[in-house]
Amino acid sequence: MASTFTVMISLLFLLSIPSILSHPLDPLTPLEIKKVTGIIKGSRVGSLANLTFHHVGLDEPSKLIILSWLSNPTKKPPPRQAFVIARAYEKSYEFVVSLSHNSIISQHIYNGTGFPLLNLEEQSAAKALLLKYPPFIKSIKKRKLDINDVVPAVFTVGWYEEKSTSGRVVKVLFFYKCGSPNVWVRPLEGIAALVDLDKMAIVKYSDSQVVPLPKAEGTEFRGYKMRPPFAAETKPITVVQPHGPSFKINGHTISWANWNLHLAFDVRAGVVISLASIFDSIEGKHRQVLYKSHVSELFVPYMDPTEEWYYRTFLDAGEFGLGLSAISLQHHTDCPANALFMDGYYANQDGQPIKVSNVFCVFERYAGDIAWRHTESEISEEVITEVRPEVSLVIRMISIIGNYDYIMDWEFKKSGSIKFEVGLSGILEAKASTYTHTKQVKQDIYGTLVTKNTIAVNHDHYITYYLDLDIDGEKNSFVKGKMKTITTDGSTPRKSYWTMIREPVKTELDARVWTGKPNELLIVNPNKFTKIGNQVGYQLIPSPVAIPLLLEDDYPQIRGAFSNYNVWVTPYNRSERWAGGLYVDRSHGDDTLFTWTNRNRDIDDRDIVLWHTIGFHHSPSQDEFPVMPTLNGGFELRPSNFFESNPILNLRPPKPVDLPTCNATTP
Numbered sequence: 208m209a210s211t212f213t214v215m216i217s218l219l220f221l222l223s224i225p226s227i228l229s230h231p232l233d234p235l236t237p238l239e240i241k242k243v244t245g246i247i248k249g250s251r252v253g254s255l256a257n258l259t260f261h262h263v264g265l266d267e268p269s270k271l272i273i274l275s276w277l278s279n280p281t282k283k284p285p286p287r288q289a290f291v292i293a294r295a296y297e298k299s300y301e302f303v304v305s306l307s308h309n310s311i312i313s314q315h316i317y318n319g320t321g322f323p324l325l326n327l328e329e330q331s332a333a334k335a336l337l338l339k340y341p342p343f344i345k346s347i348k349k350r351k352l353d354i355n356d357v358v359p360a361v362f363t364v365g366w367y368e369e370k371s372t373s374g375r376v377v378k379v380l381f382f383y384k385c386g387s388p389n390v391w392v393r394p395l396e397g398i399a400a401l402v403d404l405d406k407m408a409i410v411k412y413s414d415s416q417v418v419p420l421p422k423a424e425g426t427e428f429r430g431y432k433m434r435p436p437f438a439a440e441t442k443p444i445t446v447v448q449p450h451g452p453s454f455k456i457n458g459h460t461i462s463w464a465n466w467n468l469h470l471a472f473d474v475r476a477g478v479v480i481s482l483a484s485i486f487d488s489i490e491g492k493h494r495q496v497l498y499k500s501h502v503s504e505l506f507v508p509y510m511d512p513t514e515e516w517y518y519r520t521f522l523d524a525g526e527f528g529l530g531l532s533a534i535s536l537q538h539h540t541d542c543p544a545n546a547l548f549m550d551g552y553y554a555n556q557d558g559q560p561i562k563v564s565n566v567f568c569v570f571e572r573y574a575g576d577i578a579w580r581h582t583e584s585e586i587s588e589e590v591i592t593e594v595r596p597e598v599s600l601v602i603r604m605i606s607i608i609g610n611y612d613y614i615m616d617w618e619f620k621k622s623g624s625i626k627f628e629v630g631l632s633g634i635l636e637a638k639a640s641t642y643t644h645t646k647q648v649k650q651d652i653y654g655t656l657v658t659k660n661t662i663a664v665n666h667d668h669y670i671t672y673y674l675d676l677d678i679d680g681e682k683n684s685f686v687k688g689k690m691k692t693i694t695t696d697g698s699t700p701r702k703s704y705w706t707m708i709r710e711p712v713k714t715e716l717d718a719r720v721w722t723g724k725p726n727e728l729l730i731v732n733p734n735k736f737t738k739i740g741n742q743v744g745y746q747l748i749p750s751p752v753a754i755p756l757l758l759e760d761d762y763p764q765i766r767g768a769f770s771n772y773n774v775w776v777t778p779y780n781r782s783e784r785w786a787g788g789l790y791v792d793r794s795h796g797d798d799t800l801f802t803w804t805n806r807n808r809d810i811d812d813r814d815i816v817l818w819h820t821i822g823f824h825h826s827p828s829q830d831e832f833p834v835m836p837t838l839n840g841g842f843e844l845r846p847s848n849f850f851e852s853n854p855i856l857n858l859r860p861p862k863p864v865d866l867p868t869c870n871a872t873t874p
């Protein structure tokens with residue numbers, strides 16, 4: 208009794224005293240998650256049915272409210288609200304809950320196409336169902352395998368205008384762990400089950416063929432199991448900051464060098480960066496750059512059209528959640544020795560807060576790179592050399608979507624650049640096959656034979672970023688600079704040169720771009736110029752580019768239509784955040800960046816959002832087996848006439864650091 212009482216007192220205390228560190232964009236705290244789901248469970252629909260929670264997150268105050276609060280942050284922060292998607296009676300319920308009034312502000316049933324994020328508990332339940340299913344047990348016996356070594360996994364199935372299976376169904380597929388933890392390269396090809404998640408029932412089961420199980424040998428990846436000869440080793444290396452890091456984390460606000468930003472965890476997007484502003488020493492104040500940015504969707508279509516594989520066309524952010532799939536980062540390996548860590552919280556199926564410790568790391572990167580330099584040797588009296596080392600701030604999260612590991616970095620530079628980088632690692636999605644040598648292959652195998660009996664299937668990764676830039680204010684414009692070859696009139700020995708023709712883009716459809724062509728893409732503030740008259744802006748330096756190769760009317764491409772172009776610009780709209788739609792699982796592609804922009808709205812001199820998709824066409828190779836060395840790609844947002852001159856010109860040369868272990872000795 209006494210302990211319950213104390214807990215209650217402390218809960219009340221925590222709830223009633225606003226933390227001095229709280230910021231209106233902070234993610235829901237564990238207490239807030241409990242409170243929100245408790246209110247919903249106590250409501251009429253909650254008391255009649257067993258609601259399952261699929262999305263519990265902050266319902267952000269409007270931009271207007273945030274900006275007005277920012278102008279005077281000592282003011283009381285705006286009231287906190289949560290946005291929730293729950294399932295009951297095979298329907299998706301949307302709730303907006305007020306945390307200050309402990310009440311449901313709005314509630315309605317979503318009746319459009321598609322379903323919310325899959326929660327982890329229902330995936331486990333679907334898998335457990337199969338392990339007790341007599342026909343499946345029979346299939347395993349038939350193959351002379353041990354059911355205790357079977358590892359089931361849940362796969363989303365997309366949408367193909369099916370008449371028969373309209374519900375919230377997933378496939379359960381099977382893998383084998385005896386002899387190696389590398390289950391993804393050892394599929395029990397030919398066995399598949401279709402499970403209805405709402406009914407939690409097997410609706411279809413098939414055991415169509417027996418394909419040899421790929422051998423365990425050569426698939427191991429655990430360090431302690433490795434035997435010589437080992438790969439070449441290098442001597443120990445680390446980053447040492449004897450005076451500690453140069454950044455400060457205050458709640459969720461991070462300040463470092465000339466940058467200020469807010470970092471939040473979201474169950475769907477993972478990392479959400481807001482209110483990134485940079486100090487301008489000439490203007491003597493912080494200037495707005497990025498109102499909000501996060502990964503909006505991750506589209507991974509596989510290229511095997513056969514019965515057992517055709518449906519594998521994942522929309523990972525909206526189906527599995529990049530935050531929900533994020534792991535606790537390891538000190539010294541996932542992040543360098545000088546990293547600090549932050550935790551994240553999400554709501555499980557029952558609405559209980561679940562902690563993911565060390566879900567983000569924040570560190571200063573110094574990898575021996577150069578921020579700027581010049582050696583002047585034309586002046587005869589002296590040789591001048593000025594060099595400024597590059598030290599940047601990195602925020603990292605790693606999501607594990609089944610077999611793949613996505614390492615996502617946000618890097619802030621003192622020069623004003625922001626780099627967005629993705630590293631792909633993990634295990635290739637493999638198909639078991641009878642082939643043991645490429646000589647036997649006489650037809651399309653939809654991938655690469657990476658070892659005997661194992662085909663790594665061709666696929667793409669498209670990562671779409673939501674980039675709400677607010678360059679010195681909300682009203683911005685998108686400018687396309689076309690580089691044009693000009694033929695001279697013969698008055699000069701040169702026959703040609705290129706010039707830049709910059710044009711503001713007025714509407715959404717004209718803003719769609721393929722970045723393969725030599726273009727300069729700018730978000731500018733059309734109402735602000737430098738002292739000498741250039742328009743203040745930021746440039747998108749795109750990369751890497753992957754042009755979709757599927758037909759535009761193919762079902763996966765309709766659902767992933769946001770990859771039809773790799774640059775889009777839309778007018779800011781609070782409800783347009785998820786490029787594949789809010790309800791992505793089994794969606795029909797009727798709520799995508801593609802459908803929104805077809806309205807061809809005005810985007811000139813207003814609050815606009817830039818969307819950029821980076822892509823990888825992945826035709827696997829043996830070098831990526833049994834674990835894939837990281838493949839990196841990313842893009843940069845770089846100041847373009849944003850500052851009057853190089854903002855780090857007056858960065859003082861670094862003082863020599865004298866640390867006992869840091870001097871390289873010349874042999």
Ligand SMILES: *[C@@H]1O[C@H](CO)[C@@H](O)[C@H](O)[C@H]1NC(C)=O
Pocket residue numbers: 255256257
């Ligand atoms: C809700 O869950 C409880 C406990 O698991 C169960 O006994 C009850 O039948 C469920 N109610 C409904 C409406 O599904």
Ligand SMILES: *[C@@H]1O[C@H](CO)[C@@H](O)[C@H](O)[C@H]1NC(C)=O
Pocket residue numbers: 318319
């Ligand atoms: C779906 O909801 C909308 C708006 O709430 C309503 O106008 C429409 O009739 C509903 N459609 C169905 C099929 O229930």
Ligand SMILES: *[C@@H]1O[C@H](CO)[C@@H](O)[C@H](O)[C@H]1NC(C)=O
Pocket residue numbers: 780781782783803
């Ligand atoms: C905002 O976006 C939603 C979803 O696309 C749309 O229904 C609504 O009309 C949009 N609002 C405006 C003002 O464009």
Ligand SMILES: *[C@@H]1O[C@H](CO)[C@@H](O)[C@H](O)[C@H]1NC(C)=O
Pocket residue numbers: 863865866867868870
């Ligand atoms: C490391 O190098 C610095 C600069 O060359 C020198 O002053 C210092 O004595 C060296 N320290 C050690 C431990 O060798």
Ligand SMILES: [Cu+2]
Pocket residue numbers: 631666667668825
């Ligand atoms: Cu890949």
